[in-house]
Amino acid sequence: MTPEEVASLIGSAFPDAVVDAPMNTLHPAVGVVPDRWREVALFLRDDPRLRFNLLRCLSGVDRIAEGRIELVYDLMSLRPAGDGRPWSCGAVAAVRIGVPRDGGSLPSVADVWPAAEWHEREVYDLLGVSFDGHPDLRRILCPDDWVGHPLRKDYVFPVEYHGIPGSTEFGQRSPRH
Amino acid sequence: MTAMPDAMFTSEPDLLFDAARDGPDGLRTEEMLINMGPQHPSTHGVLRVLLRTDGEMVVEAVPHIGYLHRCAEKIGENLQPYQFIPKTDRMDYLAAMNNNHVFSLAVERLLGVEVPERAAYIRVIMAELNRIASHLVAFGTYGLDMGAFTAVLYAFREREYILDLFEAACGARLTYSYITIGGVTFDLPERFIERLAEFLDYFEPKIDEYDRLLSYNHIFVKRTAGVGVISAEDAIAWGLTGPCLRASGVRWDLRRCLPYEIYDRFEFDIPVGRPGGGGIPRGVVVGDCWNRYFVRMQEMRESVRILRQCIAAIPAGEVRAKVPKNVRLPADEVYFEGENPRGQLGFLVVGDGSPIPWRVKARGPCFCNLSITSHVCRGVLLADVPAIIGSIDIVLGEVDR
Incomplete structure (x- = not known):
């Protein structure tokens, strides 16, 4: 199934939930409004035409100029073939959701795809997006008492952390971007 | 493996409850919290798994990661x-x-x-x-x-x-x-x-x-x-x-x-x-x-x-x-996965027209594979x-x- 067909299936099931679906890119993704994401996720997983059972990746991208953080969910559907033949890939799709940088949140899909539980904790930790309904939303890679979200573009490295000086090898305290 | 005092666990309030109770034979039993790691030979690196045990049985296992985090x-x-x-x-x-x-x-x-x-x-x-x-x-x-x-x-x-x-x-x-x-x-x-x-x-x-x-x-x-x-x-x-x-x-x-x-x-x-x-x-x-x-x-x-x-x-x-060497990345993005020995390694690379990517996201297979630990380790023997x-x-x- 091509990304266009996936996009049109989502578009016909949730006409008011789809923002855009640009296809002239190397990574076609369907834009979805945050409030409707849970319904769309369940549809993507359970619809017999789609059956996206594998959440491959969840990435957060800080679009600081537009004042939002973009979440990209990469999905794949694995289909059994039987007779000892390799399974096949039914379809590959991506969903893109924009949330405001300040206080942005969206529904958690940790119960739809359990793989999302750690991915969402990582996005929460490194980009500061919160996921409503997540069973255990706390930092995962940084220490619990860390200040700030390192993958934000306006992140300033701490001057010190428990007595450890906090600057890079070039003496910078903020990213070059 | 060493038993740790409860005061060490500030981030897991659900694990702090007093599980002491009377057993069927009148003996007082209680659940014990055990830290496996971060320095433990079988964790293959610095991984800490917090185990809540009832005798030899593991009631709950919570992996704590991030000890090697370098924000690559x-x-x-x-x-x-x-x-x-x-x-x-x-x-x-x-x-x-x-x-x-x-x-x-x-x-x-x-x-x-x-x-x-x-x-x-x-x-x-x-x-x-x-x-x-x-x-x-x-x-x-x-x-x-x-x-x-x-x-x-x-x-x-x-x-x-x-x-x-x-x-x-x-x-x-x-x-x-x-x-x-x-x-x-x-x-x-x-x-x-x-x-x-x-x-x-x-x-x-x-x-x-x-x-x-x-x-x-x-x-x-x-x-x-x-x-x-x-x-x-x-x-x-x-x-x-x-x-x-x-x-x-x-x-x-x-x-x-x-x-x-x-x-x-x-x-x-x-x-x-x-x-x-x-x-x-x-x-x-x-x-x-x-x-x-x-x-x-x-x-x-x-x-x-x-x-x-x-x-x-x-x-x-x-x-x-x-x-x-100094090539400008197009203002587009790509997500690609390849089969590594441990699973599918994926990279999301977002270009913005400059030679430096706007975002590089790595999807590590071990990260996803490890996330199932809590689910699998529930109710198994400590060994x-x-x-x-x-x-x-x-x-x-x-x-x-």
């Missing part, structure tokens, strides 16, 4: 892609060639670079050799976890030959940065292909030796068969990939199912987990620790098959496409926890990035 993704946002390649070495440091390979492929897709034929073959040779080296470490250290010391000596003896080959090709033995954007950095040295063929002839019979030594060892089978069973549905739902997914009976390998590079030219099988009987020890079930271990042993044979086909077909020619964690075969450098 932030570094990726400050370097040009070819400068980021050495950072990918340090993610899954037991399969650095594969990491270089997948990141290079992702950036090549973004730039639209075609790799020369010879370079593609060299990359497959390096990726498959590194797969063998990585599975050898998995085999050896899993033996250690299960109390069999000899296996690791055999594994490191053969791994040494592979590292010598890598050293001859690029000068490094662990962090290679050999595969790069557009191809590989140098052509193969003299006699490399002959030495590779000699190694394969030497190595292939050794796999049978490993099977006799460890795979069918009665004690080893008792420790791993039927332990930590993951169903195919659970494996997919938790995002498991690689040998962990195949051990659950899912015949899925990106090299065959969505071929990249030149993997569509090679003949090889995808080993999957099998139930006991017909040459497989009794008590083994699909998706258990033994199958996760044994899928890796079979994958080494398949890698040898691929390498032999590479030797037969490798052409002469250029080893690197002409890619300018099975190292068996389960070892069978998932994590490299903490990639879990934490």
Whole structure:
């Protein structure tokens, strides 16, 4: 199934939930409004035409100029073939959701795809997006008492952390971007 | 393993309750919190698993990661892609060639670079050799976890030959940065292909030796068969990939199912987990620790098959496409996954028209594979926890990035 067909299936099931679906890119993704994401996720997983059972990746991208953080969910559907033949890939799709940088949140899909539980904790930790309904939303890679979200573009490295000086090898305290 | 006072756990309020109660025989029993790690031999690095135990049974296991976190993704946002390649070495440091390979492929897709034929073959040779080296470490250290010391000596003896080959090709033995954007950095040295063929002839019979030594060892089978069973549905739902997914009976390998590079030219099988009987020890079930271990042993044979086909077909020619160093990335993005020894490594590279990517996201297979630990370790025996964690075969450098 091509990304266009996936996009049109989502578009016909949730006409008011789809923002855009640009296809002239190397990574076609369907834009979805945050409030409707849970319904769309369940549809993507359970619809017999789609059956996206594998959440491959969840990435957060800080679009600081537009004042939002973009979440990209990469999905794949694995289909059994039987007779000892390799399974096949039914379809590959991506969903893109924009949330405001300040206080942005969206529904958690940790119960739809359990793989999302750690991915969402990582996005929460490194980009500061919160996921409503997540069973255990706390930092995962940084220490619990860390200040700030390192993958934000306006992140300033701490001057010190428990007595450890906090600057890079070039003496910078903020990213070059 | 040491028991820790409750006051140590500030971030897990649910684990702080007083579980003391009276047992059926009038004796007071209580649940105990045990920290396994961060310095524990069977966690293969700095991983802390917080175990809530009721006697010998594990009631709850919560992995705590991040001890090796270096925020490689932030570094990726400050370097040009070819400068980021050495950072990918340090993610899954037991399969650095594969990491270089997948990141290079992702950036090549973004730039639209075609790799020369010879370079593609060299990359497959390096990726498959590194797969063998990585599975050898998995085999050896899993033996250690299960109390069999000899296996690791055999594994490191053969791994040494592979590292010598890598050293001859690029000068490094662990962090290679050999595969790069557009191809590989140098052509193969003299006699490399002959030495590779000699190694394969030497190595292939050794796999049978490993099977006799460890795979069918009665004690080893008792420790791993039927332990930590993951169903195919659970494996997919938790995002498991690689040998962990195949051990659950899912015949899925990106090299065959969505071929990249030149993997569509090679003949090889995808080993999957099998139930006991017909040459497989009794008590083994699909998706258990033994199958996760044994899928890796079979994958080494398949890698040898691929390498032999590479030797037969490798052409002469250029080893690197002409890619300018200071190349501007288009304002587009690409998500690419490749089959690493531990599962599917993915990179999301977002360009913004400058030479430095706006975002580099790494999807580490170990990160996803480890996330199922809490689910599998619920209700198992304390002694099975190292068996389960070892069978998932994590490299903490990639879990934490």
